[in-house]
Amino acid sequence: MARTRRPVVTGWFTDDTVPEGAFRLLGTRCSACAAVFFPREDDACRNPVCPGGGALGEVPLSPRGRVWSYTDGRYRPPAPYVSDPDAPWEPYTLVAVELAAEGMVVLGQAAPGVRTSDLRVGQEVEVVPGVLNEDAEHVWTTWHWRPVAPERTEERA
Amino acid sequence: MNDIAVIGAGMHPWGKWGRSFVSYGTAAARAALADAGLDWTDIGSVVGADTMRCGYPGYVAGATFAQALGWQGARVTSVYAACASGAQAIGTARAQILAGLADAVLVVGADSTPKGFFAPAGGERPDDPDWLRFRILGATNPAYFALYARRRMALYGDTPEDFARVKVKNAAAGALNPLARYRKPVTAEEVAASAVVADPLRLLDICATSDGGAALVLCGLDFARRHGHPDPVRIRAVSTVSPTYPRAALDLPDIATDSTTALDPAPHAFRASIARAAYEEAGLGPEDLSLAEVYDLSTALELEWYEDIGLCGPGEGAKLLRDGTTRLGGALPVNTSGGLASFGEAVPAQAIAQVCELTWQLRGTAGDRQVPGARAGITANQGLFGHGSAVVAVR
Ligand SMILES: [Zn+2]
Numbered sequence: 379m380a381r382t383r384r385p386v387v388t389g390w391f392t393d394d395t396v397p398e399g400a401f402r403l404l405g406t407r408c409s410a411c412a413a414v415f416f417p418r419e420d421d422a423c424r425n426p427v428c429p430g431g432g433a434l435g436e437v438p439l440s441p442r443g444r445v446w447s448y449t450d451g452r453y454r455p456p457a458p459y460v461s462d463p464d465a466p467w468e469p470y471t472l473v474a475v476e477l478a479a480e481g482m483v484v485l486g487q488a489a490p491g492v493r494t495s496d497l498r499v500g501q502e503v504e505v506v507p508g509v510l511n512e513d514a515e516h517v518w519t520t521w522h523w524r525p526v527a528p529e530r531t532e533e534r535a
Numbered sequence: 536m537n538d539i540a541v542i543g544a545g546m547h548p549w550g551k552w553g554r555s556f557v558s559y560g561t562a563a564a565r566a567a568l569a570d571a572g573l574d575w576t577d578i579g580s581v582v583g584a585d586t587m588r589c590g591y592p593g594y595v596a597g598a599t600f601a602q603a604l605g606w607q608g609a610r611v612t613s614v615y616a617a618c619a620s621g622a623q624a625i626g627t628a629r630a631q632i633l634a635g636l637a638d639a640v641l642v643v644g645a646d647s648t649p650k651g652f653f654a655p656a657g658g659e660r661p662d663d664p665d666w667l668r669f670r671i672l673g674a675t676n677p678a679y680f681a682l683y684a685r686r687r688m689a690l691y692g693d694t695p696e697d698f699a700r701v702k703v704k705n706a707a708a709g710a711l712n713p714l715a716r717y718r719k720p721v722t723a724e725e726v727a728a729s730a731v732v733a734d735p736l737r738l739l740d741i742c743a744t745s746d747g748g749a750a751l752v753l754c755g756l757d758f759a760r761r762h763g764h765p766d767p768v769r770i771r772a773v774s775t776v777s778p779t780y781p782r783a784a785l786d787l788p789d790i791a792t793d794s795t796t797a798l799d800p801a802p803h804a805f806r807a808s809i810a811r812a813a814y815e816e817a818g819l820g821p822e823d824l825s826l827a828e829v830y831d832l833s834t835a836l837e838l839e840w841y842e843d844i845g846l847c848g849p850g851e852g853a854k855l856l857r858d859g860t861t862r863l864g865g866a867l868p869v870n871t872s873g874g875l876a877s878f879g880e881a882v883p884a885q886a887i888a889q890v891c892e893l894t895w896q897l898r899g900t901a902g903d904r905q906v907p908g909a910r911a912g913i914t915a916n917q918g919l920f921g922h923g924s925a926v927v928a929v930r
Contacts, residue, residue: 386670386671387661387667387670387671388661405794407796408797411797411798412796412797413781413793413794413796413797413798414794414796414797415794416790416791416794417664417667417790417791424780424793425780425781425797425798426779426780427798428797446682446686446785447682447683447685447686447689448682448685448734449678449681449682449685449733449734449735449736450681450733450734451673451674451675451678451733452730452731452732452733452734453652453675453732455652455669455673455674455675456651456652456654456669456675457654457657457669458655458659458666458669458670459669459670459672459673460670461673470673472672472673472674472678472682472733474682474785479796480794480796481781481783481794481795481796482791482792482793482794482795483783483785483791483792484790484791485668485672485674485785485790485791486672487672487673494734498689499685499686499689499690500689510671520671
């Protein structure tokens with residue numbers, strides 16, 4: 379039986395109907411004060427001096443940012459993180475990324491194969507779709523941060 | 536002046552004892568009462584710092600300790616503020632004393648902890664950021680500590696050897712403290728040889744979780760005088776401020792910081808604002824301190840605290856450490872108790888234990904750890920979900 383692809387959390391990133399290059403994290407933005415929220419805030423603006431009267435609308439976050447910091451997990455995290463207790467633990471890399479336009483830092487796992495030795499603070503990374511884990515019925519999808527290939531950085535420079 | 540007196544301090548030694556948190560809390564309470572020279576029946580109010588790991592009795596810690604000591608009709612209060620729970624319990628007691636609601640208040644915090652990483656409460660809870668960070672990212676507490684440590688390395692040039700030096704310093708102090716869980720000196724080589732938990736932090740850079748209990752007997756200055764304490768240690772400030780929006784510093788258990796598109800962040804980040812509020816309330820500053828107890832959840836985090844409580848400028852923490860300023864015998868010893876490095880964290884007891892250490896230091900009864908002529912000290916801590924605290928005590 380084919381497994382269904384499902385986002386690990388609803389509404390935080392674009393779904394499979396967009397091409398991979400158009401994958402984005404999704405936040406919300408207050409129309410009254412321009413505050414951006416990620417994870418998305420759908421109830422009310424949390425800026426204490428917001429003039430009020432605005433609405434929270436969905437906005438895609440910048441697809442690229444710069445590494446604020448990074449680490450890895452050498453030991454198996456506790457539940458609800460899903461991992462096979464019978465398989466040897468494979469460390470994952472965690473990246474905190476500074477998005478200039480939003481003025482915020484967003485955490486995420488690095489794309490598979492990216493090690494801490496591949497990263498440095500200030501380096502440019504991009505958001506890409508990824509898979510967190512799979513079970514009998516589902517492929518649970520998420521976002522990953524991946525270093526921007528050097529030649530593409532040069533093109534932009 | 537809104538001073539209150541500390542007339543009793545008591546702790547159950549930290550460790551992994553495998554007993555109920557109630558037994559550690561009541562042992563600490565009895566020690567604090569004996570230290571104060573009061574009977575349990577003299578206490579008009581009990582404030583318990585809650586533990587989330589020990590079931591319902593942990594959520595109503597004030598009542599749990601009051602029942603265990605023997606119901607005697609005292610007012611009971613239970614507070615929870617993550618790692619700052621103990622300080623909020625002290626703040627609550629102070630408010631009751633200053634409002635005239637109670638003469639003598641017993642503050643108690645205790646915990647009994649499982650092995651391994653702190654994990655979120657069970658169940659499927661996608662609205663809970665603490666659940667989400669584990670589910671989506673596997674981001675343990677040490678992962679956040681490691682992100683801060685790596686950031687310091689990139690920004691300020693701190694090195695893993697600097698971080699190890701914090702452990703060596705705190706272990707040396709802890710070796711002199713009979714209440715600490717780890718009482719062996721540690722070398723930089725031993726830190727470097729311990730396993731990496733979250734790059735760049737190693738096992739000996741990260742504080743353990745412990746069982747333990749701590750208690751204080753607090754009262755007004757008149758009550759203290761009438762009960763044989765003419766010159767008690769005084770608590771001059773209890774800061775429990777919350778962050779201001781936008782929070783630009785990444786914090787547990789958040790997956791992102793607040794956006795700065797609508798509003799610029801305040802000039803002082805949250806941890807610094809906690810200490811600033813305490814100094815302002817106490818009418819003194821970092822230059823007046825004899826010692827400090829700060830929350831060294833990781834070695835690198837202790838260096839951040841030096842900067843946040845104003846001992847040095849941003850990025851200068853490692854230099855202060857290398858200069859020997861913050862070791863026992865230095866100009867401003869930090870974590871004379873041995874800190875979390877030597878204790879391991881017993882969450883609801885820890886902020887109370889910090890004040891116990893200030894109390895003994897200010898009384899001049901800290902034994903081999905004594906800071907000569909200690910007159911003023913500050914504690915500082917921070918917990919999940921926007922909690923933090925700082926207490927200033929003087930003599
Ligand atoms: Zn707004």
